[in-house]
Amino acid sequence: MSSGTVSRRWWAPVGVGVVLVVVFVALVTVSATLRQYWPFLVLSALVAAVPFLLRSPAPARRPLPVVAGTAAAEQVGEVALRASAVSVPKISATGGENEDAYAVDADAGYAAVADGASASFGAADWARTLCETFVAQRPLDGPASASWIGAATSAFVRPTGDGADWWSADAARRGAHAAFVGLAVLRAEQGLVWRATAVGDCVLVHLRPDGDGPPIVTAFPVDHSASFPQNPVLLSSEGDGRPPVRSIDGTAAAGDAWLLMSDELARWALRRYEVGEPVWDVLVGGSAAQVRALIGRARSEQGVADDDMTVVRCQAG
Incomplete structure (x- = not known):
């Protein structure tokens, strides 16, 4: 002020x-x-x-803080961004194997989810490298940049595969693949803004309460449960044939929430919304146990694949 x-x-x-x-x-x-x-x-x-x-004079309004973490963040000033994550491996996973990954930057307001392709070698490590590089590079502080993907490719430690196993050796040569979605919630002169970037079928959903009615929903880059591609474009650890990176941005306000989800959870949540049975409240504000129970419910429904399911939930309030 x-x-x-x-x-x-x-x-x-x-x-x-x-x-x-x-x-x-x-x-x-x-x-x-x-x-x-x-x-x-x-x-x-x-x-x-x-x-x-x-009466004391009204305090000067602080710049809108952006606070994130794996647990509820302390409110600072008038508005803060809280973030947490829940990731549940597929039912058939052994030893807690999970090819989804996520990362949150507590200081910069960055969050990311990546879904490693099971058919590729080292997919879980590649998904984790993508998320960690994205939040470290902060490519959405200015005009959206894809330079962080090259940095992730350089940082990725490639598995060599077992020389006695021709399949793993060949898979290692072909590289790892993953879908990705990343979010940045930033302060700007005009107030709070958000930006996102995505490749493949990981999905970000932006929710804004609208009076007494249902929330206004923006889903990116897939906005309908029937629109998920059969063969989504993916980011390759080898950097060959890099797919186009899509971007979106918008304004934000207190009460807004963002959900970053891997594909199968996003598909199910959008379908529930489309039939008038939204599950946004649990995904945004439920405990980790409630979200896991919701994922169990999703897996009990017909047509839901046995896949890793991950959600990073962020809320300004």
Whole structure:
């Protein structure tokens, strides 16, 4: 807040006070009846002014903080961004294997989810490298940049495969593949803004409560449960044939929420929304146990594949 704004807040009551004093003096001067009661009038005015004289000036509005983490973040100032994640491996996974990955940058307001392709070698490590590189590079602080993908390709530690196993050796040569979606919630001159970038079929859903009605939903880059591609484009650890990176941006406000989800959970959640049974409340505000129970419910429904399911949920409030 500028000092000029603070000054205007004080000029208004001072100006009103001056006008009232002038009016009071004029009335006492022309009216003999009021003149004899002037001490009581002055005392009444002082009593009425006490609350305003004792009130502290309104604090300057802080820049909107962006706070994220794997647990509820402490509120700072008036608005904060809280973030947490839940990731559940596929039912058939052994040893807790999970080819989904996520990352959250607590200071910069960045979050990401990646879904490693099971058919590729080292998919889980590649998904993790993508997420970690994205939040480290912060490519959405300015105009959206895809340079972080090259950095991820360089940082990825490639598995060599077992020389006695021709399949793993060949798969290692072909590289790892993953779908990806990343979010940045940033402060700007016009207020809070959000930006996202995606490749493949990981999905970001932006929710904004709209009075008493259902939330306004923006889903990116897939906006309908029937629109998920059979063969999504994926990011390759070898950097060959790099697919186009899609981007989106928008304004944000207190109460907004963002869900970053791997494909099978996103498909199911969008389908529930389309049939009038949204599950946004649990995905945004439910405990980790409630989200896991919701994922169990999703897996019990017909047509839901046995896949890793991950959600990073962020909320400004």
